[in-house]
Amino acid sequence: MSSTSQIITCKAAICWGLGKAVTIEDIQVDPPKSKEVRVKMLCASLCHTDFSSTQGFxxxxFPLALGHEGVGVIESVGDEVTNMKEGDIIIPTYVGECQECVNCVSRKTNLCLTYPVRFTGLMPDNTSRLSVRGQRLYHVLSCATWSEYVVVDVNYLLKVDPTINLAYASFISCGFSTGYGAAWKEAKVKSGSSVAVFGLGAVGLGVIGGAKMMGASKIIGVDKNEMKREKGEAFGMTHFINPSGSYKSASDLVKELSGGMGVDYSFECTGVPSLLNVSVEATKLGTGKTIAIGSGVENIVPFDLIAILFGRTLKGSVFGGLKTASDLPIIADKCQNEEFPLQELFTHEVPLADINKAFEIMKQPNCVKVVIKM
Structure with a gap:
């Protein structure tokens, strides 16, 4: 049995249907089952995927309990949970790692077959621990972090140092880590190489940080928002392109900064379909490698086959290729040791009650990450 058998009533951000307004509701959170923990959320943050989830991605x-980035403290544990306890500080993830399945053993991918990315909006047993007025609630991926309490399968959690900065812990639960891992684990950027990053949100800034750590000599940030120049430089960007002021394509502008040949690696971090072709075309013929990270509601991409036929490589990435148990603790330690300027991401904060204000703030040019105060 879990350490508590009582249902908790708390506040949560709920979307009732496709494109409908988000409301704060009193919801019920069941006790954890045997391999689950119930978490009191301490801090959460806003990612573009959270907006996309209200649009059907x-x-x-629906109804959908929102949020997937955050950090919390374990309130109660199921009776088969042995590696975590009440009072532990954790961050939820949406990628598990069993270290035994074919994929985990191969070391070629972070997509575990035992604990896969879940697109059902439910727990691994296809039920929910959340309800509102007797109606079952779904969540975006493995949990719903914009709720005061939430239940998470223990295989989708990482225990972190209790003194970690809560906002920064929230950032590494998805966005920043996704970008950092894409350069580190997915592309395996080589020292002395050249990199182009399309979109300088938290993910793109994470790519820049990862590319710098891997020793890239030229890191080109591409964004129409001039305010992102300073943010990119803080993480290690060496050159900045604002394509809105030029008649040339962004790929041509990248080539101009890389000897006319293109970069060794490019990263598409926006999810804008047309930019995937641009990011591929910005890489070198024969050897260029593009990592597709961004995603959104529109995921059907008209693709230029010629760009690939000339020897370039396009690879998709989920959570930056990071493994929850093997890799994410390294990023958490770096976060704890202040090896990243994560304060550059923290631009706004709102209480959970004002969650709709957060969506509006996200549209502002000076916004990188909105912290949700629980």
Whole structure:
């Protein structure tokens, strides 16, 4: 049995249907089952995926308890949980790692087959621990972090140092880590190489940080928002391109900064379909490698096959290729040791009650990350 058998009533941000307004509701949170923990959320943050989830991505199931980035403290544990306890500080993830399945053993991917990315909006047993007025609630991926309490399968959690900065811990639960891992684990950027990053939100800034750590000599940031220049430089960007002021394509502008040949690696971090072709074309013929990270509601991309036929490589990435148990603790330690300027991401804060204000703030040019105060 879990350490508490009582249902908790708390506040949560709920979207009732495709494109509908988000409301704060009193919801019920069940006790954790045997391999689950119930978490009191301490801090959460806003990612573009959270907006996309109200538009039907990654699934179209409502009512939806929102949020997937955050950090919290374990309130109670299921009776088969042995590696975590009440009072532990954790961050939820949406990628598990069993270290035994074919994929985990191969070391070629972070996509575990035992604990896969879940697009059902439910727990691994296809039920929910959340309800509102007797109606089952879905969540975006493995949990719903914009709720005062939430239940998470223990295989989708990482225990972190209790003194970690809560906002920064929230950032590394998805956005920043996704970008950092894409350069580190997915592309395996080589020292002395050249990199182009399309979109300088938290993910793109994470790519820049990862590319710098890997020793890239030229890191080109591409964004129409001039305010992102300073943010990119803080993480290690060496050159900045604002394509809105030029008649040339962004790929041509990247080539001009890389000897006319293109970069060794490019990273598409926006999810804008047309930019995927641009990011591929910005890489070198024969050897260029593009990592597709961004995603959104529109995921059907008209693709230029010629760009690939000339020897370039396009690879998709989920959570930056990071493994929850093997890799994410390294990023958490770097966060704890202040090896990243994560304060550059923290631009706004709102209480959970003002969650709709957060969506409006996200549209402002000076916004990188909005912290949700629980």
């Amino acid at each position: 990654p699934h179209n199931k």
